Amino acid sequence: MTAFRSARATSRKIFDMISLAVVEFDTELNILYANPAVQNLLGLKQSDVDTGLHVADIVAPELVELVQEAFRRLRNGAEPTSLSLRLVRKDGVQVPIEVVADMVYYRNKLKGYVAYATDMTRRAKIEDKLVEKSVFFKTAVEHSRAGIFQIGHNFRFEYVNDRLCDMLGRTRSELLGHDFREFLHPDSIDLVAGRYVGRQHGERSPSVYEFKIVHKDGTSRDVEVSGNTMMGRDGKMNTIAQILDITEEVENKRALEESERRYRDLVETMDDGLATDDENGVITYVNDALCKMLGYTRDETVGLLGYEIFHSISRNGYDNRAIARAKGVIEHYEAELLTKNGATVPVMVSACPLPIENGNYKGSFALFTDISELKSVEAEARFLLDLILHDIGNQLQLVLAGADLANKESSPEVVETAQQYILDGAHRCIDLIHKVRSAEESKVEPLKPVDLIEVVIGEAHLLARQHSVAPTIKKLPETLMVSADSALSQLVWNIMENAVKHNRNPTKNVWISGRKVRGNKFKLVIADDGPGLSSAKKVQVFNPERRFGGVGLHLVRRLVKKYGAVLEVKDRVRGRPGKGLKVVITFNILE
Numbered sequence: 001m002t003a004f005r006s007a008r009a010t011s012r013k014i015f016d017m018i019s020l021a022v023v024e025f026d027t028e029l030n031i032l033y034a035n036p037a038v039q040n041l042l043g044l045k046q047s048d049v050d051t052g053l054h055v056a057d058i059v060a061p062e063l064v065e066l067v068q069e070a071f072r073r074l075r076n077g078a079e080p081t082s083l084s085l086r087l088v089r090k091d092g093v094q095v096p097i098e099v100v101a102d103m104v105y106y107r108n109k110l111k112g113y114v115a116y117a118t119d120m121t122r123r124a125k126i127e128d129k130l131v132e133k134s135v136f137f138k139t140a141v142e143h144s145r146a147g148i149f150q151i152g153h154n155f156r157f158e159y160v161n162d163r164l165c166d167m168l169g170r171t172r173s174e175l176l177g178h179d180f181r182e183f184l185h186p187d188s189i190d191l192v193a194g195r196y197v198g199r200q201h202g203e204r205s206p207s208v209y210e211f212k213i214v215h216k217d218g219t220s221r222d223v224e225v226s227g228n229t230m231m232g233r234d235g236k237m238n239t240i241a242q243i244l245d246i247t248e249e250v251e252n253k254r255a256l257e258e259s260e261r262r263y264r265d266l267v268e269t270m271d272d273g274l275a276t277d278d279e280n281g282v283i284t285y286v287n288d289a290l291c292k293m294l295g296y297t298r299d300e301t302v303g304l305l306g307y308e309i310f311h312s313i314s315r316n317g318y319d320n321r322a323i324a325r326a327k328g329v330i331e332h333y334e335a336e337l338l339t340k341n342g343a344t345v346p347v348m349v350s351a352c353p354l355p356i357e358n359g360n361y362k363g364s365f366a367l368f369t370d371i372s373e374l375k376s377v378e379a380e381a382r383f384l385l386d387l388i389l390h391d392i393g394n395q396l397q398l399v400l401a402g403a404d405l406a407n408k409e410s411s412p413e414v415v416e417t418a419q420q421y422i423l424d425g426a427h428r429c430i431d432l433i434h435k436v437r438s439a440e441e442s443k444v445e446p447l448k449p450v451d452l453i454e455v456v457i458g459e460a461h462l463l464a465r466q467h468s469v470a471p472t473i474k475k476l477p478e479t480l481m482v483s484a485d486s487a488l489s490q491l492v493w494n495i496m497e498n499a500v501k502h503n504r505n506p507t508k509n510v511w512i513s514g515r516k517v518r519g520n521k522f523k524l525v526i527a528d529d530g531p532g533l534s535s536a537k538k539v540q541v542f543n544p545e546r547r548f549g550g551v552g553l554h555l556v557r558r559l560v561k562k563y564g565a566v567l568e569v570k571d572r573v574r575g576r577p578g579k580g581l582k583v584v585i586t587f588n589i590l591e
Helices: 002-017 034-043 046-051 061-077 121-142 161-170 189-200 246-268 286-292 315-326 371-406 413-440 452-467 488-501 534-542 552-562
Strands: 021-025 033-034 082-088 094-106 109-119 146-153 157-160 207-216 220-231 237-247 273-277 283-286 332-337 344-353 364-370 449-452 481-484 510-517 521-528 564-572 582-589
Touching: 002 220, 033 034, 033 046, 033 344, 034 046, 034 082, 034 109, 061 082, 061 094, 094 332, 146 161, 161 207, 161 237, 189 207, 189 220, 189 237, 220 246, 220 534, 286 332, 286 344, 286 364, 286 413, 315 332, 344 371, 371 413, 449 452, 452 481, 452 488, 452 510, 452 521, 481 552, 481 582, 488 510, 488 521, 488 552, 488 582, 552 564, 552 582
Parallel strands: none
Antiparallel strands: 021 033, 021 109, 082 094, 094 109, 146 157, 146 237, 207 220, 220 237, 273 283, 273 364, 332 344, 344 364, 449 481, 510 521, 521 582, 564 582
16 A cells, blocks of 8 residues: 555646646545646646545536446446546636546556546637637638539539529429539520539639529529539549629619610711810821811821811810810810811801819810711802892892983983983893802702703804804714703803903903813813903812802802812913913713
8 A cells, every 4th residue: 555655646646746737536436636838727726625525516517427437437348548527627717628538557456547638729719719710711601692512523413502592583402413504594604504514624814794693483694603612521623613793783884885886876876076185186087077087097196286287276275175174064166176187177166165073184085077068058148149149239220320311301312322321231230140049950950961062052153143153063972961950051151151251352252172181181272362361260260169160160160069060160272361261171971
């Protein structure tokens, strides 16, 4: 016994120095010894141990029977095994431990038990956190707005969350173990299966892409997948992925693209030009109509500074307009665009700022309406009004003069002269009105094939009857069809009549000739031996802003433009304008 006590004392000295909790019990499970680690773990003092404690005093009540059963098993020959318990501290707090107990013998007689305990408080906390995280992740996965799934190496679902079931309109049992290709839209099978196989073989493929799935009711849904692969415990590759239902986004995108396409088509097919510039005045977009107005391609126009396409707006003027635009000012003004070939196009400009972003001015857009025709009509209206007021005014002065002469006291000769004044003035007014009416009627009559030679011969005969001047005609074919209308006779007549009216020679001559030229054209030449025109007047004779020739030449200018012909005024004898004038009209021949 002395040896036993000596060995026990020695072992207790060792136990006092280690951090492992060690407790000795007698055969009745009363505590005989508790090393400092146990006392610290349970908040005890040596006096508490000396007073006498039983195993039931330190084990959670509901576990006492479990502990007693473990000791009985030891006595009955069971191998020592670890046991998870909760000890009760002196302050009532329970401490989780892992304990291993064994029996103590002396000379084959059971003397008691020794137990070795490990504080599991920290591990328990870690396990609790893992459990919490597990619950969190499970909750996150199951309630995610994304469909989450795992696919094994054989194309089959191994896990699906509730959201994926909702997307496909199926239960878990209808998905787990099934080939995922069963639920793909036919248009997407090759794409998705191909990328799945590629990943299984280690190939790099996009981890995010779009495809279509099929709901149980037969409808298709657009989804976006984000996935990756991971090695399973069996060494085979598994695919972990999530899909988002983007059907509404895709439909909205398609609707937006369709709306943009319609508006782009509208912008590109509109008659008005449209352009946008940025906050620095650099052109960022032009439509086809504006390109046609300017004669530039889109690539040539985009990148120009806005003022560069205007004829009469300086950089400073354009910048001032931009400053006003940045303040929200909307403008409507007339301007002239400068074309690539140097010509100008009158336009009405409607400009306003682009929508402000974050309080910053981002540029403007403008509509350009070609008002060339309007300007032409306005100029023509002013011309005709001025012409009528001037010419008819002159003739009325002649009528009034005649009326003053035709009084009772005038001689028969004076009365006859007065009557001639009145008749001449009236006839000239009627003739003027007739020409204006012809000019207006020529606007709407469509072009058609007309025999130019027949018209020329007819007007030449009329000239001979009315002015007693028979033109000399040579080198004309028997017939020649040109693109014209019924007013062609007015064009030819006015040129012939002007050749006679302004010729003060006692004997007046008019020569008419013509010839075919390259490009399926025909040049008609009407020449006279009148006073001719200086070089400056030749340039201005058909200018609508000048009044040479009255309504007659205005009509000539109008008809030549309508017929697509070309009008030239030259000296009959080159370099000698006093020898007469030569008018050349180049017509388009119709087969």
